[in-house]
Amino acid sequence: MGSTTKYMAMFPLPVFLLPGEEIPLRIFEPRYKQLINECNETGDTFGIPYVSNDNIKSYGSEVELVNIVAKNSLGEMVILIKAIANFHLLNLKEKLPNKLYGGGIIEYIDDRFTTTNPELVVLVKKLNLNLDPVMGSLITEDSVNLMNVAKAIQLDSDEKFAFYSLRNEKQMVNYLIKRLKFIEHIQLQEKLLENNFSLN
Known part of the structure; x- marks a missing residue:
């Protein structure tokens, strides 16, 4: 299987998920409130590059928003996400044009082990x-x-x-x-x- 690339929004976290795994996340930073609200409207997925010891690693998880569990008057949320694939991170920009959050290019690799x-x-x-x-x-x-x-x-x-x-x-x-x-x-x-x- 040849590798394919994709550009997506990024939310670096000390969390590494394998496809099918679900976890709740608390969203309170303005940049990620913006990201989640947009994903909720468009249905787009986003990437979670794995962070360990304050370093962004070369692999991460592509996730989809399952649902917004709770939201307060400040726009802070508890969400449920589900991993749909893993990826190799090719590059990362801390901030995208006209956005508060960052993004990057990922490469899908063969994980059929x-x-x-x-x-x-x-x-x-x-x-x-x-x-x-x-x-x-x-x-x-x-x-x-x-x-x-x-x-x-x-x-x-x-x-x-x-x-x-x-x-x-x-x-x-x-x-x-x-x-x-x-x-x-x-x-x-x-x-x-x-x-x-x-x-x-």
């Missing part, structure tokens, strides 16, 4: 991860989508960005296997505690 790695597949099945909101934990032909696994184990933004930035199937698989083994260990410890408690 799947694996048939038996260790990962077995761990996913053992932990009964909910990989698909529609199909549940169904795994097709013993292959799994790595992005779906990353979403299912609820990584924080730093962890998701570290995982996404690897851009290498083998390294991404190894990253997830380590996480899944840790989750398996925690679950075993919890079961042992439950058993010990029930024996007392």
Whole structure:
């Protein structure tokens, strides 16, 4: 798949989302109140370049406005957004002409990372991860989508960005296997505690 580019409004945040994930945001700065009001009128998406340690990183999330949950007399809002894609940030302007907010050019890249790695597949099945909101934990032909696994184990933004930035199937698989083994260990410890408690 060849890469495609797009120009969009930008809202840099210390938040990294994978497609399908939803989060609420509080909007209070004038520039972002303007951005959200415009997106609400036009239905346009906007980009969230990932910010870590006050640095804007090279990857981010394209999001759509699901709805405005609440709005006060000052125009401040609580909104719900949903990620629809991830992107590679090519350039960023802090302020667009005649706008309070910034924008930039993004590049869509191929994120179709799947694996048939038996260790990962077995761990996913053992932990009964909910990989698909529609199909549940169904795994097709013993292959799994790595992005779906990353979403299912609820990584924080730093962890998701570290995982996404690897851009290498083998390294991404190894990253997830380590996480899944840790989750398996925690679950075993919890079961042992439950058993010990029930024996007392």
